[in-house]
Amino acid sequence: MTIKELEIKSKEYRRKILKYIYKAKAGHTGGSLSCIDILNVLYNEILNVSPDNFTSSDRDRYIQSKGHCVEALFVVLADKGFFPESDLETLCQYQSHYIGHPTRKVKGVEQNTGALGHGLPLSVGTALAAKMDEIDYKVFTLMGDGELPEGSNWEAFLTASHYKLDNLCAILDYNKLQISGTTAEVCNTEPIADKLKSFGWAVREVDGNNVEALKDVLKQLPFEQGKPSFVIAHTVKGKGVSYMENQLKWHHGVPSAEQYELAMTELS
Amino acid sequence: MAVVDTSVGKANLEVFAETLEALAREDRNVIAVTSDSRGSGKLAPFGQRLPKQIVEVGIAEQNLVGVAAGLASTGKKVFAVSPACFLTARSLEQIKNDVAYSDNPVNLVGISAGVSYGALGSTHHSLHDFAVLRAINNMIIVAPADAFETEQAIRQAAALEKPVYLRFGKKNMPLLPIDTEGGKFQFAKGRIIREGDDLVLIGTGETVQPALEAAKKLSKEHNIEATVVSMHTIKPLDYDLLSELAATGKPIVTVEEHMIYGGLGEACASFLIQNGFKNPFKIIGIPDEYTVTGSQNDIFRHYGISEQGIASSFLNLIKKN
Secondary structure (H helix, E strand, C coil): CCHHHHHHHHHHHHHHHHHHHHHHCCCCHHHHHHHHHHHHHHHHHHCCCCCCCCCCCCCCEEEECCHHHHHHHHHHHHHCCCCCHHHHHHCCCCCCCCCCCCCCCCCCCCCCCCCCCCHHHHHHHHHHHHHHHCCCCCEEEEEECCCCCCHHHHHHHHHHHHCCCCCEEEEEEECCEECCEEHHHHCCCCCHHHHHHHCCCEEEEEECCCHHHHHHHHCCCCCCCCCCEEEEEECCCCCCCCCCCCCHHHCCCCCCHHHHHHHHHHCC | CCCCCCCCCEEHHHHHHHHHHHHHHHCCCEEEEECCCCCCCCCHHHHHHCHHHEEECCCCHHHHHHHHHHHHHCCCEEEEEEEHHHHCCCCHHHHHHHHHHCCCCCEEEEECCECCCHHHCHHHCECCHHHHHHCCCCCEEECCCCHHHHHHHHHHHHHHCCCEEEECCCCEECCCCCCCCCCCCECCECEEEECCCCEEEEECHHHHHHHHHHHHHHHHHHCCCEEEEECCEEECCCHHHHHHHHCCCCCEEEEEEEECCCCHHHHHHHHHHHCCCCCCEEEEEECCCCCCCCCHHHHHHHCCCCHHHHHHHHHHHHHHC
């Protein structure tokens, strides 16, 4: 896709995220809007995965560690043809597979996530299997900045570099807000780049809401032979809707009818 | 007299390591994942001979299970090996989500389970593992009693492609008598290893042996004949066998190396009471208190998980009923 086309996609995805959250009256609005450009670039430019090759052993894997931003994932998977978009009309309804976190009952989802600090260890195991079998697939995981203090992440950071998993890429959706405050206030994890480098990862920083910059960076994988790659994607929580941007209350806020109309106008 | 004759037989742990290596030689997809537990898991020779089939994550049990689940998702036959006390407590969320809920067929191997670590104390005991894992959907729970059951359990787990928790200790266990089916082992099918008309003793894992010793003692000293069952699979429980045994009205005594809450005994009791059985019933296990200190044998003896203790429990039970 051209950069322009990717930008149009991002806007379309944002509208759909809001549409289904508004309909379900539930969802993680702010985070889904912050990470959607990353998912856009991954699924449209980077990942070798599609409904046709989803059961192939050599497909690329995407494991969403910040499972609560599932609306972003569902919208992209529907767009890629994994299931009809109309399925999302059932989001969070009784007996729907389209719940508030990814589950494998939904085609295209690799792992059931939702509890934080799980995506990276799962990704390490998946990447390790590729090395063992000498299969050339890549494994991507999207992590939230709020989940970074989970100890299991740091265990897995060690294992990934120990096994030189240069087929693994972790992307941090660094919107700097979590449910009860800024990440700096809640548990300061900075300097993240230095920490990851000292853990043996190759690190790049990028504007995570800029599809061109994201594409450029993700096309360079692996950043270093023999090292896992870590992308610090600086994003804005609630990106694209003026009154949601950088506002804590939109972590899982659901727009009113008036707010919904305003948001859709801004994203038109 | 010792609770269990440790001078004979093989440790289930050793049988596990030998069986796993045999399987791994036949199938390069068989992978052991360890958390600095290759020594305590008797897997050092496996690691030396099949270095490409062992993954070491260091002392990081959450990661152990998460990585194991990731490997299993690609079709590997993964055995995640760690002391039961850490594996089923520290990694419980990974077991619940990454293994059971995501249906990644990891074989979770809880070594040195129960009070195997004896005087190392409660940090190293797993008296909760049946209870917590029973409360998780999509989890098979197996505690083999001897070398035969252990080998069979490992082979069946490798072939099953479902999440399985295998739990055993590290001391030498004598071989149990051949079961009434002629030496058959199948998950969720209890094995009758002794038949008698007066009571039913149901053990699991390393408590089957003292149950058998108690049965012999009751026979010799009281002319009471016990049926003894190795209920190696705690979940799914063999309800058919339980119904059959309970239908005779005989008293039932369960014995487990686990807290009396949430394990074998309560699983049996729950089934029996909800299906109208009113057999006299007793659960022998570790009570809800700070566990007494001492060796595994000391702890067993203290809480009546012994030839004498089990026999006495039964005699007290029939006195009350």
